[in-house]
Structures are given as structure tokens and as C-alpha cells.
Amino acid sequence: MFPKNAWYVACTPDEVDEKPLGRTICNEKIVFYRGDTGKVAALEDFCPHRGAQLSLGAVCEGKLVCGYHGLVMGCDGKTVSMPGQRVQGFPKIRAYPAVEKYGFVWVWPGDAALADEAKIHHLEWAESPDWAYGGGMYHIACDYRLMVDNLMDLTHETYVHTTSIGQKEIDETPVATKTEGEHVITSRFMNNVMPPPFWKANLRGNHLPDDQPVDRWQVCHFHPPSHILIEVGVALEGKGGYHADAKDKVYSIVVDFLTPETETSMWYFWGMARNFNVRDKALTAQIREGQARVFAEDMAVLEAQQRNLLRYPERKLLMLNIDAGGVQSRRIIDRLVAQEQPQPQPQKLAA
CATH class of the missing domain: 3.90.380.10 (Naphthalene 1,2-dioxygenase Alpha Subunit; Chain A, domain 1)
Structure with a gap:
């Protein structure tokens, strides 16, 4: 009932200034946060360790930290580190294309390979x-x-x-x-x-x-x-x-x-x-x-x-x-x- 291969407004920039934001869009549970460059990242709101909501965690030095056991997630959906654990074999979670443009944060909940920022119609x-x-x-x-x-x-x-x-x-x-x-x-x-x-x-x-x-x-x-x-x-x-x-x-x-x-x-x-x-x-x-x-x-x-x-x-x-x-x-x-x-x-x- 809703196309997923499209850009949707996910939030306003101030909603992801310091803390991660969890938001369901087109039935996809997504967490938004700012990485170490200040760019907005969008990931599946699911910790690969025990399935906790990453949006209930925190952002530390541009990394998303799970609030359950401290797993640290990168903007690409790969686990960066976890206290006392080797993480090379951890499964990658889904990363969604996200763009900050025209005063809004936009997300593409469909096939990432089809995402093209130029498809956001111009807002003069x-x-x-x-x-x-x-x-x-x-x-x-x-x-x-x-x-x-x-x-x-x-x-x-x-x-x-x-x-x-x-x-x-x-x-x-x-x-x-x-x-x-x-x-x-x-x-x-x-x-x-x-x-x-x-x-x-x-x-x-x-x-x-x-x-x-x-x-x-x-x-x-x-x-x-x-x-x-x-x-x-x-x-x-x-x-x-x-x-x-x-x-x-x-x-x-x-x-x-x-x-x-x-x-x-x-x-x-x-x-x-x-x-x-x-x-x-x-x-x-x-x-x-x-x-x-x-x-x-x-x-x-x-x-x-x-x-x-x-x-x-x-x-x-x-x-x-x-x-x-x-x-x-x-x-x-x-x-x-x-x-x-x-x-x-x-x-x-x-x-």
C-alpha cells in the first residue's frame, strides 16, 4: 500500500542532533543518528547481538552504542566493537540511504541500489x-x-x-x-x-x-x-x-x-x-x-x-x-x- 523505492521525509535535523532517533517508516523500524562526520546515518533498529533496539542506546564519538551490552555500530551496519568480544563474525545489519536536504532528513526504505538523491524534487x-x-x-x-x-x-x-x-x-x-x-x-x-x-x-x-x-x-x-x-x-x-x-x-x-x-x-x-x-x-x-x-x-x-x-x-x-x-x-x-x-x-x- 506504499511504495518503498522512494524518498520519504523521516525527521527534521534537530531530532537527531545528539541522541539516536527510532522511527518506523513504511513498516521498517529504523534508527537515525549522526556519524563522526556529522552526516545522518540510518540503520535497522536491531542490535545483532540480542535484538535490542539500537535507538534506545547512545551516540558516542560518532558511533551508535547499544544500550543493552555496549555493542558499537558503524554507519555501514557493521559492528565496530563490543566489550570483551571479537566482532569480525557479527552479521551486518541493514543500512538505509539517508540524505539531509531542504531542511529535512530523507530516507529511502526500499532497494538501496535504486536510491538517487536527484529523485527528491526541487524545493526552491x-x-x-x-x-x-x-x-x-x-x-x-x-x-x-x-x-x-x-x-x-x-x-x-x-x-x-x-x-x-x-x-x-x-x-x-x-x-x-x-x-x-x-x-x-x-x-x-x-x-x-x-x-x-x-x-x-x-x-x-x-x-x-x-x-x-x-x-x-x-x-x-x-x-x-x-x-x-x-x-x-x-x-x-x-x-x-x-x-x-x-x-x-x-x-x-x-x-x-x-x-x-x-x-x-x-x-x-x-x-x-x-x-x-x-x-x-x-x-x-x-x-x-x-x-x-x-x-x-x-x-x-x-x-x-x-x-x-x-x-x-x-x-x-x-x-x-x-x-x-x-x-x-x-x-x-x-x-x-x-x-x-x-x-x-x-x-x-x-x-
């Missing part, structure tokens, strides 16, 4: 001083594909986020869906509407009036395995909408990295990048707090949805026009998963 906002970013992480008890559905169809905002980003015009404006290779795009453009509370605050944050009609947009981009970047914003009405000059709008990218933990749980790395008033740290904190509340509302809905689906596994779900983005994204996920399955071997005919 993470490298440019013209952008500010603030975000966080939630652990959510649901199938990560439910979150894909949620983010590729923002119709729910009218009902789930009534006090922040929801408004009736979302329901009233049709959504367009298209697929370009493995990239799914859904878009909705709402003209001459009043900004909801979240966007009023952002307009004020860019020194724009918050009591005038605006043109609002939502453009959702799905990239496999489960990364969704959403272009959002509002411009003063009649100034060009999505294409308006920067002085007349507030434009942001909602960042959603969905990392499966198990079949019914996930790690959700969320945030917002913006290209206006980027040096205002108070504004960054304010937006982050607002987003945290919005995504907490999503979490409550999705966890309840997951419990209901497990309670009624035989029930068929409806597929409507508004579901097209999620449906197309799931088809890509299903295709990638199918490609990783062992292919049946042709049977030899008896002589």
Missing part, C-alpha cells in the same frame, strides 16, 4: 532567502492515503475549517483536475470573494487591507510517493488574481510531506512557505500557530474516518467529481506499488 522555497518557512509534525492514526484524499480535495474546508480558511465559495466553485505524468494537479480559483479569517490575517501581515473583496486560489500538486505542495493565496480583487503583482497579494505554498508509518498510521510533516514580509519572525510564528490549529482539525476528522473504515471494511465508498485529484493520485501510488511486487516466473513446460 527551501533554498532561497526570498522565502520564509515555518512548520511542524503530527503523528496521525490513519492510512496516509486518506490524507492524500484530504489535501487533493479542499472542498472540506467549508465544513472542517469554518473559523479559519473555510468559506461557502469553495463549495460553489468547480475544481479542475489534470495529470501530467506522475504529477497530479487540482485547481480552484474564486473571484470577488471576501477573505476568511486566516487570509485576513495574512493580508494584514503584508500591510494590505483585509476588508476588501479578493481573488483567491488553491492549486494542489501531488508528487509521488506522497508529497503535496499547495499554492494558496489571495490578491486584491481585480489586480490579476494568481498573477497579480506581489504588492497586491499574499502568496504561499502549503507544504505537506506524508510519510507512512504502518498501514493505519503516518507521520505528517506540515508547514507553509511564503514570499512576503519574510523577515518578520512574529508573522512566521503566527502563521505556524494558525496552521497547526487547521491541521489539528484535519487530524481529528481523519482519525475518526480511519476508525470507521476499520469498523466497516465491507462498505463501498462513493467517488464524486471532487474526488478526482485523490483518485488520480492513488492510481499513481498503486502503480508504483505494483511495480515493486515480484513478477511471476514463467512455468517451464514438461519435456
Whole structure:
């Protein structure tokens, strides 16, 4: 249900500053830590001696030390030493490709021979001083594909986020869906509407009036395995909408990295990048707090949805026009998963 030959966000760099971090990703129990060069390493969270969790140990001079009997592990999965023991014959444990890039630690839980850092799609906002970013992480008890559905169809905002980003015009404006290779795009453009509370605050944050009609947009981009970047914003009405000059709008990218933990749980790395008033740290904190509340509302809905689906596994779900983005994204996920399955071997005919 999740492709493994792909890069997933595993954690943020600060989570592996001093201590090892244990995290399950795609049903793989992995320990992350920094080796002697400061580079992040990712190993199977399993001590070859007695099967203890290496993540419960410590990092000493760039080596991972098991907290049970002091076995010392190298970044390549080979045992370096152990008190009173010869370790040359110890079995090697699995090492996973890991990369620190764009402000996140990424891991490849599949075939290490296929891992290519270039497959991490470029994130311009993470490298440019013209952008500010603030975000966080939630652990959510649901199938990560439910979150894909949620983010590729923002119709729910009218009902789930009534006090922040929801408004009736979302329901009233049709959504367009298209697929370009493995990239799914859904878009909705709402003209001459009043900004909801979240966007009023952002307009004020860019020194724009918050009591005038605006043109609002939502453009959702799905990239496999489960990364969704959403272009959002509002411009003063009649100034060009999505294409308006920067002085007349507030434009942001909602960042959603969905990392499966198990079949019914996930790690959700969320945030917002913006290209206006980027040096205002108070504004960054304010937006982050607002987003945290919005995504907490999503979490409550999705966890309840997951419990209901497990309670009624035989029930068929409806597929409507508004579901097209999620449906197309799931088809890509299903295709990638199918490609990783062992292919049946042709049977030899008896002589």
C-alpha cells in the first residue's frame, strides 16, 4: 500500500542532533543518528547481538552504542566493537540511504541500489532567502492515503475549517483536475470573494487591507510517493488574481510531506512557505500557530474516518467529481506499488 523505492521525509535535523532517533517508516523500524562526520546515518533498529533496539542506546564519538551490552555500530551496519568480544563474525545489519536536504532528513526504505538523491524534487522555497518557512509534525492514526484524499480535495474546508480558511465559495466553485505524468494537479480559483479569517490575517501581515473583496486560489500538486505542495493565496480583487503583482497579494505554498508509518498510521510533516514580509519572525510564528490549529482539525476528522473504515471494511465508498485529484493520485501510488511486487516466473513446460 506504499511504495518503498522512494524518498520519504523521516525527521527534521534537530531530532537527531545528539541522541539516536527510532522511527518506523513504511513498516521498517529504523534508527537515525549522526556519524563522526556529522552526516545522518540510518540503520535497522536491531542490535545483532540480542535484538535490542539500537535507538534506545547512545551516540558516542560518532558511533551508535547499544544500550543493552555496549555493542558499537558503524554507519555501514557493521559492528565496530563490543566489550570483551571479537566482532569480525557479527552479521551486518541493514543500512538505509539517508540524505539531509531542504531542511529535512530523507530516507529511502526500499532497494538501496535504486536510491538517487536527484529523485527528491526541487524545493526552491527551501533554498532561497526570498522565502520564509515555518512548520511542524503530527503523528496521525490513519492510512496516509486518506490524507492524500484530504489535501487533493479542499472542498472540506467549508465544513472542517469554518473559523479559519473555510468559506461557502469553495463549495460553489468547480475544481479542475489534470495529470501530467506522475504529477497530479487540482485547481480552484474564486473571484470577488471576501477573505476568511486566516487570509485576513495574512493580508494584514503584508500591510494590505483585509476588508476588501479578493481573488483567491488553491492549486494542489501531488508528487509521488506522497508529497503535496499547495499554492494558496489571495490578491486584491481585480489586480490579476494568481498573477497579480506581489504588492497586491499574499502568496504561499502549503507544504505537506506524508510519510507512512504502518498501514493505519503516518507521520505528517506540515508547514507553509511564503514570499512576503519574510523577515518578520512574529508573522512566521503566527502563521505556524494558525496552521497547526487547521491541521489539528484535519487530524481529528481523519482519525475518526480511519476508525470507521476499520469498523466497516465491507462498505463501498462513493467517488464524486471532487474526488478526482485523490483518485488520480492513488492510481499513481498503486502503480508504483505494483511495480515493486515480484513478477511471476514463467512455468517451464514438461519435456
